[in-house]
Amino acid sequence: MAEPLLLVAGVETFYGAIQALHGVSLEVNRGEIVALIGANGAGKSTLLMTVCGSPRARAGRIAFEGEEISRLRTDEIARRGIAQVPEGRRIFPRMTVFENLQMGATFADPAWFAADIERVFGLFPRLKERRDQRGGTLSGGEQQMLAIGRALMSRPKMLLLDEPSLGLAPLIVRQIFETIRLIARDEGTTVFLVEQNAFGALRLADRGYVLVNGHIRLTGTGAELLADPQVRAAYLGGH
Amino acid sequence: MSLAISGSSTGVLDWPAAFKDALVTALVAGALGLFIVGFRTADFGKGLGFEYQFVDLAIACGVIFAGRFALSCARGGTSVVTLLLGAGLLAIALLAPLPSAFLRTVSGLAGVALLVAGTWTSVRGTSAGGGRIAALSAASDVLGTRVFPWFGAALLGVAVVLPFMPFADQKVMDLGILILTYVMLGWGLNIVVGLAGLLDLGYVAFYAVGAYAYAMLSTQHGWSFWMCLPVAGMLAATFGVVLGFPVLRLRGDYLAIVTLGFGEIIRIVLLNWTDFTQGPAGIGGIPSATLFGRVFAENAPAGGQTFHEWMEIPFSANHRLIFLYFVVLALALLTNFVTHRLRRLPVGRAWEALREDEVACQALGINPTNTKLTAFAIGAMFAGFAGTFFAAKQRFVSPESFVFIESAIILAIVVLGGMGSQVGVVLASIILIGLPEWFRDLGLYRMLVFGVAMVLIMVFKPRGLISRREPTIRLETGGGP
Numbered sequence: 001m002a003e004p005l006l007l008v009a010g011v012e013t014f015y016g017a018i019q020a021l022h023g024v025s026l027e028v029n030r031g032e033i034v035a036l037i038g039a040n041g042a043g044k045s046t047l048l049m050t051v052c053g054s055p056r057a058r059a060g061r062i063a064f065e066g067e068e069i070s071r072l073r074t075d076e077i078a079r080r081g082i083a084q085v086p087e088g089r090r091i092f093p094r095m096t097v098f099e100n101l102q103m104g105a106t107f108a109d110p111a112w113f114a115a116d117i118e119r120v121f122g123l124f125p126r127l128k129e130r131r132d133q134r135g136g137t138l139s140g141g142e143q144q145m146l147a148i149g150r151a152l153m154s155r156p157k158m159l160l161l162d163e164p165s166l167g168l169a170p171l172i173v174r175q176i177f178e179t180i181r182l183i184a185r186d187e188g189t190t191v192f193l194v195e196q197n198a199f200g201a202l203r204l205a206d207r208g209y210v211l212v213n214g215h216i217r218l219t220g221t222g223a224e225l226l227a228d229p230q231v232r233a234a235y236l237g238g239h
Numbered sequence: 240m241s242l243a244i245s246g247s248s249t250g251v252l253d254w255p256a257a258f259k260d261a262l263v264t265a266l267v268a269g270a271l272g273l274f275i276v277g278f279r280t281a282d283f284g285k286g287l288g289f290e291y292q293f294v295d296l297a298i299a300c301g302v303i304f305a306g307r308f309a310l311s312c313a314r315g316g317t318s319v320v321t322l323l324l325g326a327g328l329l330a331i332a333l334l335a336p337l338p339s340a341f342l343r344t345v346s347g348l349a350g351v352a353l354l355v356a357g358t359w360t361s362v363r364g365t366s367a368g369g370g371r372i373a374a375l376s377a378a379s380d381v382l383g384t385r386v387f388p389w390f391g392a393a394l395l396g397v398a399v400v401l402p403f404m405p406f407a408d409q410k411v412m413d414l415g416i417l418i419l420t421y422v423m424l425g426w427g428l429n430i431v432v433g434l435a436g437l438l439d440l441g442y443v444a445f446y447a448v449g450a451y452a453y454a455m456l457s458t459q460h461g462w463s464f465w466m467c468l469p470v471a472g473m474l475a476a477t478f479g480v481v482l483g484f485p486v487l488r489l490r491g492d493y494l495a496i497v498t499l500g501f502g503e504i505i506r507i508v509l510l511n512w513t514d515f516t517q518g519p520a521g522i523g524g525i526p527s528a529t530l531f532g533r534v535f536a537e538n539a540p541a542g543g544q545t546f547h548e549w550m551e552i553p554f555s556a557n558h559r560l561i562f563l564y565f566v567v568l569a570l571a572l573l574t575n576f577v578t579h580r581l582r583r584l585p586v587g588r589a590w591e592a593l594r595e596d597e598v599a600c601q602a603l604g605i606n607p608t609n610t611k612l613t614a615f616a617i618g619a620m621f622a623g624f625a626g627t628f629f630a631a632k633q634r635f636v637s638p639e640s641f642v643f644i645e646s647a648i649i650l651a652i653v654v655l656g657g658m659g660s661q662v663g664v665v666l667a668s669i670i671l672i673g674l675p676e677w678f679r680d681l682g683l684y685r686m687l688v689f690g691v692a693m694v695l696i697m698v699f700k701p702r703g704l705i706s707r708r709e710p711t712i713r714l715e716t717g718g719g720p
Contacts (some may be wrong), residue, residue: 078604
């Protein structure tokens with residue numbers, strides 16, 4: 001099989017003396033949607049942030065397109081083509097929707113800009129309606145759309161999403177997941193997402209990993225994990 | 240003390256409570272003022288002795304009593320009393336033989352404030368008046384968005400024609416130059432504080448670097464103002480990078496404290512490195528700026544030509560000031576223009592984004608250290624230009640001109656103007672620098688005006704005089720509803 005787009009091998013991350021990740025290994029292939037699920041405090045966000053270089057992995061390898069990235073700064077990693085949608089959305093509140101999207105395109109080829117902005121507005125028509133409105137005045141769902149749209153403006157090779165459903169109404173969550181599916185299926189962007197909403201994430205994902213207390217416990221296709229009795233008992237509340 | 244004040248604004252006035260409240264306020268003011276206003280040490284020839292100003296104090300307490308009582312009346316719905324008392328105070332200020340100009344100003348201002356308060360409450364009390372106020376504020380919002388873009392242009396127009404006005408004597412030109420210098424410094428600091436969101440309490444250090452660069456290059460090496468200007472700017476920018484590099488990983492309060500320290504270090508080095516900077520004695524005899532080599536003086540130096548000979552007009556000392564005024568106006572406009580341009584470029588947008596959210600910036604591939612350094616360096620460069628101008632205007636520099644209070648005033652101009660607003664900086668400079676100058680007759684009390692202006696702005700405009708942020712881009716096609 002071809003080399004994976006993202007390879008995480010034996011990664012250990014610490015917060016001070018406390019070990020958050022224990023020899024975590026996973027891979028994300030080109031064009032896939034991969035979901036990482038787990039309970040609160042399992043280390044899901046830590047793993048995602050370790051891929052982004054903050055905090056740094058104390059042991060193990062992280063390779064993107066075969067290049068070791070675990071010693072690079074966050075912004076250098078981002079410029080390699082990994083777009084992050086950080087937890088809590090982190091849009092720029094005093095800047096308009098349009099300016100937020102412009103910021104996403106900082107390191108993109110300026111010639112792409114017109115096409116890319118239309119593409120984002122196509123995915124999220126709400127953003128088009130609100131393009132001159134300040135980011136901080138958007139609703140939670142719209143802010144999440146903006147955060148995803150902003151990440152897409154750089155034409156990333158891989159999109160990292162940290163809890164995109166957090167704090168959103170179920171209807172909006174379904175819309176966001178649907179859009180993520182579109183981004184991956186129709187445009188070939190690789191997606192790696194971290195979710196507490198295991199049901200939604202596994203239905204969306206090609207493959208999934210289950211993280212428990214900093215260890216990868218289970219892995220399989222989305223459908224396999226959805227059917228797994230352990231996963232059903234622990235994360236799906238007997239759906 | 241706030242018994243009457245905290246009551247509902249439509250309630251019926253409780254006369255005894257209002258009277259008691261006003262009395263207590265006046266007594267407290269009297270007790271506080273006893274040692275500040277009541278006594279004054281004076282030299283009686285045989286040594287120091289006390290001079291008593293109890294009459295002033297008593298009148299001030301009377302004004303405070305009347306003012307407090309009138310405000311209670313306004314809250315209680317009896318605004319007629321407020322209006323009467325306000326008119327009374329104003330009349331006393333204008334007509335009565337008060338012992339000092341300070342009392343005249345205080346009671347005059349109190350009278351005007353009461354008249355405004357009384358009118359406001361009586362208009363708001365009626366339902367028609369309330370509706371009118373709502374309509375008025377809506378109209379002023381519309382007016383604001385319409386007129387706002389022209390406001391800056393109007394200010395610029397006033398600034399350009401000011402030197403040619405009949406009242407533009409030496410005093411006015413000096414004040415104009417002073418205000419414009421602070422406008423320029425405010426615009427420069429606005430890049431660092433307003434756009435990039437880095438709290439810099441040592442900005443005056445770069446101003447000092449620019450001033451000393453010109454002072455030393457011109458007196459020791461004979462460089463001209465125009466040769467020095469870019470060099471001093473570059474030097475200040477280099478200092479910005481050198482000082483910025485180790486501190487920029489700090490945030491907020493910590494950054495503020497370290498920049499404060501750097502500001503002091505520069506001043507103390509200037510003060511103590513006597514061989515190099517002549518220490519506290521300062522550097523004098525700095526040549527002023529020239530216009531294409533023509534000097535602004537009554538008699539030309541050997542081999543030179545003066546401006547008035549060149550223009551074939553009679554000599555006037557005001558020419559030099561008018562020229563300097565236009566130099567600083569041009570420098571300030573350059574600062575403004577560059578800032579405007581940069582805001583539309585990726586680096587300027589990155590500054591603003593960094594102010595909003597540093598983590599998100601890193602996630603988008605922006606290097607926060609380099610971005611902050613460019614803001615620091617460009618801000619410092621404009622301070623360097625301003626410093627060069629300052630040295631050329633004063634023709635003397637000493638470390639005393641670059642104390643912390645200067646940094647604080649420049650920062651106050653940026654914050655009170657509304658972080659990131661260019662026009663706000665102009666308004667705040669006019670208020671904070673202009674007001675204390677106009678009130679120079681008040682002597683030491685003029686700093687009180689400075690303080691009152693600051694408090695009033697923060698009470699009524701907590702986000703600064705102009706808190707709108709203009710988007711760097713608006714789409715023309717198919718706008719919103």
